[in-house]
Amino acid sequence: MTTTDTTTLTASDLTYLRELVRQRSAIVIDESKSYLLESRLAPVARRNGLGSLTELVARLRTQRSGPLHDLVVDAMTTNETSFFRDLHPWTALEKVWIPELVQKRAAQRTLTFWNAACSSGQEPYSLAMMLRDRFPHIVDSWNIRIIATDLSAEMLGRSAAGRYTQLEVNRGLPAPLLVKHFRRDGQYWQIREQLRGMVEFRSLNLVSTWPFVPQVDVIFLRNVLIYFDLPTKQQILGKVREVLRPDGLLMLGTAETTLNVDDRFERITVDRATAYRPR
Numbered sequence: 001m002t003t004t005d006t007t008t009l010t011a012s013d014l015t016y017l018r019e020l021v022r023q024r025s026a027i028v029i030d031e032s033k034s035y036l037l038e039s040r041l042a043p044v045a046r047r048n049g050l051g052s053l054t055e056l057v058a059r060l061r062t063q064r065s066g067p068l069h070d071l072v073v074d075a076m077t078t079n080e081t082s083f084f085r086d087l088h089p090w091t092a093l094e095k096v097w098i099p100e101l102v103q104k105r106a107a108q109r110t111l112t113f114w115n116a117a118c119s120s121g122q123e124p125y126s127l128a129m130m131l132r133d134r135f136p137h138i139v140d141s142w143n144i145r146i147i148a149t150d151l152s153a154e155m156l157g158r159s160a161a162g163r164y165t166q167l168e169v170n171r172g173l174p175a176p177l178l179v180k181h182f183r184r185d186g187q188y189w190q191i192r193e194q195l196r197g198m199v200e201f202r203s204l205n206l207v208s209t210w211p212f213v214p215q216v217d218v219i220f221l222r223n224v225l226i227y228f229d230l231p232t233k234q235q236i237l238g239k240v241r242e243v244l245r246p247d248g249l250l251m252l253g254t255a256e257t258t259l260n261v262d263d264r265f266e267r268i269t270v271d272r273a274t275a276y277r278p279r
């Protein structure tokens with residue numbers, strides 16, 4: 001077994017890695033969090049037969065681009081998520097915002113949702129469960145699209161597989177929904193095909209072009225903007241305005257806002273839930 005020397009990287013190596021991640025993903029890694037580079041990239045070096053992080057950086061510098069670069073960016077992408085994360089927005093969607101959209105779209109009988117950074121899939125599958133259970137009439141008779149995208153090929157593979165550990169389903173997923181929408185498969189829980197088939201998974205870098213994103217009714221961009229600098233946030237929100245319907249909803253994380261970033265959005269609230277709509 002190859003062991004990887006986690007000897008502290010030089011300042012030059014750390015700067016190179018931070019710049020690599022920023023160029024590929026627009027994610028900004030502050031100098032104070034350089035330790036994350038070492039802790040997350042040691043397994044990448046080990047899996048690729050490299051004896052040290054210094055060797056990893058040397059290989060990256062030599063190759064300039066390729067699968068190893070993608071693995072580094074994947075490793076530095078934060079993939080923290082859970083089912084029905086932050087319950088208040090989900091309650092507002094179920095009780096107020098989706099019923100309003102259903103009424104507005106009655107003539108077209110079409111609703112499109114986009115999970116713009118789906119990680120391992122819990123968010124789009126939470127949405128699919130809510131639609132299937134609370135709005136079965138539109139799921140069965142309307143054109144309902146749930147598009148889920150992510151930068152990480154590894155996360156997209158996990159999402160599409162729809163297999164979760166006991167720990168993962170314990171996080172936010174009520175037991176009745178687990179029994180209804182998953183089946184036991186060894187030590188994993190496998191999401192049932194009826195639900196998995198509701199979600200389209202695609203690869204997308206938010207700072208690149210969005211060639212296949214249609215006009216969308218609800219965009220989930222939750223807990224994503226916090227990793228970008230101000231110009232990148234403004235760039236992404238500008239592109240959001242191009243694909244979000246005028247009466248659609250932008251869902252951000254609880255620590256995120258468009259305030260002082262893009263004043264072309266207005267804040268709307270339902271109880272303790274917040275969303276944003278184009279002005």
